[in-house]
Amino acid sequence: SRYLANMAAQRPCHVTVLGEQYLTDHMTNISPTIVSKLPLKLHTQPSHPLSTLRGLIESHFPSYTHLSSLSPLVTPYQNFDLLSFPKDHPGRSVTDSYYVNKDLMLRTHTSAHEVEVFGRGETKWLLTADVYRRDEIDGSHYPVFHQTEGARIVSANSTGMKEIEEDNERLAAHLEQSSIEIEDVPHLSSTNPCQPAHDPKHTELIAKNLKLSLNSLMLHLFAGRVGATAQNPLKVRWIEATFPWTTPSFEVEVFFRGKWLEILGCGVIYQPTLDNANVSNKLGWAFGLGLERIAMVLYSIPDIRLFWSQDPRFLSQFKQGEITTFKPYSKYPACFKDVSFWLPEGQTLHENDFCDLVRDVAGDVVEDVKLIDDFTHPKTNRKSLCYRINYRSMDRSLSNDEANSLNAQVVSYLRDRFRVEIR
Ligand code: FA5
Ligand code: MG
Secondary structure, three states: OHHHHHHHHHOOOEEEEOOEEEEOOOOOOOOHHHHHHOOOOHHHOOOOHHHHHHHHHHHHOOOOEEEOOOOOEEOHHHHOHHHOOOOOOHHHOOOOOOEEEOOEEEOOOHHHHHHHHHHOOOOEEEEEEEEEOOOOOEOOEOOEEEEEEEEEEEEOOHHHHHHHHHHHHHHHHHHHOOOEEEEOOOOOEOOEOOOOOOOHHHHHHHHHHHHHHHHHHHHHHHOOOOOOOOOOOEEEEEEEEEEOOEEEEEEEEEEEOOEEEEEEEEEEEOHHHHHHOOOOOEEEEEEEEEHHHHHHHHHOOOOHHHHHOOOHHHHOOOOOOOOOOOOOOOOOOOEEEEEEEEOOOOOOOOHHHHHHHHHHHHHHHEEEEEEEEEEEOOOOOOEEEEEEEEEOOOOOOOOHHHHHHHHHHHHHHHHHHHOOEEO
16 A cells, blocks of 8 residues: 555664664564663662562562563564464554564563473563553553563472462462452353363362462552451452463452452463473463553552653652552643644554654653544545644643644654645
């Protein structure tokens, strides 16, 4: 199409990522804003809330190997194929994921490292990392966020099962004495089945170990801090889920300030995934936890952009290892600008492409982007879109002139990249 031809004509041959040069191709969509995030590794910056949260999670699994410095660059094979994602899974598309080129991408989840870490012989491990997804712009979505992957595998024999059973007894005893209210689902069901390669009795024990381990982690993270008492217990809800590399699979939600908050996905690892790591004689579970979601709740951080702030009024509020309530400094005024345009005939524009363009111009000065009008002319069949951009700095007051000049830059990029006609 004309759009792809335009992009190809404008595309530089190389892109530099973490100090290395890579060839670009038709899949390249990694933007300068995203490249600038790669070296920051917020989860390793002392006293940063995400680093403290990582520490809290790690301290709850003291006998596990703790990993936190794996490169975000992975192959689509690692991110998808080794985990049995179907070839046509939407997550693989350039509108959803960031590609350096067709052979190299930014991991979209920490599960991208499962096969590699199991392959090294690790049997109990945690891995914390930055992950990247193309998305809309608002207070709870950011194209970079952080996850902690946790996994445990044991020998698929009576020794392994005995280890799990003993651990289940210990964890159940600990949870019985605590103020936690758990809404459970069955370990197995017709919609959340056991794998053909597994003995259902073994799967039940593994799923139970997974649930007990995570309920106990939720208690460690939330209890006391969210006022969990005998009268007002911490509420945790288990839900059936599906992931290509686990079955049975689950999601966990925690009730906080009147809302159910999705915190993690998990399940019993699909045996072909373990075969890919050369540990066919083992079985076990894995989970992937979203750190920002939890940190926003624990610290009362209202906007996901704040995690990236270099403002001392943000950073100086936190101490390593301590969870304290964030004291918001005054919100600066919002500045709304509309961008209204006609697309060339027969052309569409994905919202994620528009949002990446706006981020390239305005960075974290953009608070949200909303599509307010979408119209197709009945005669010419041309599409017209209108987006409302909310420019607001978290650190200072933005002048109307500044917002106008950012918006003019957005308009000029739109014309260059997508050949739109401004209305
Ligand atoms: C996953 O990423 C799976 N890799 C989790 C997993 C691991 C399943 C191991 C099975 C075994 P999901 O896309 O649902 O699943 O993301 C997991 C968590 O990351 C979510 O529950 C949420 O807490 C967090 N998360 C997902 N998307 C975002 C986002 N856009 N912004 C902030 N946090 C997010
Ligand atoms: Mg999910």
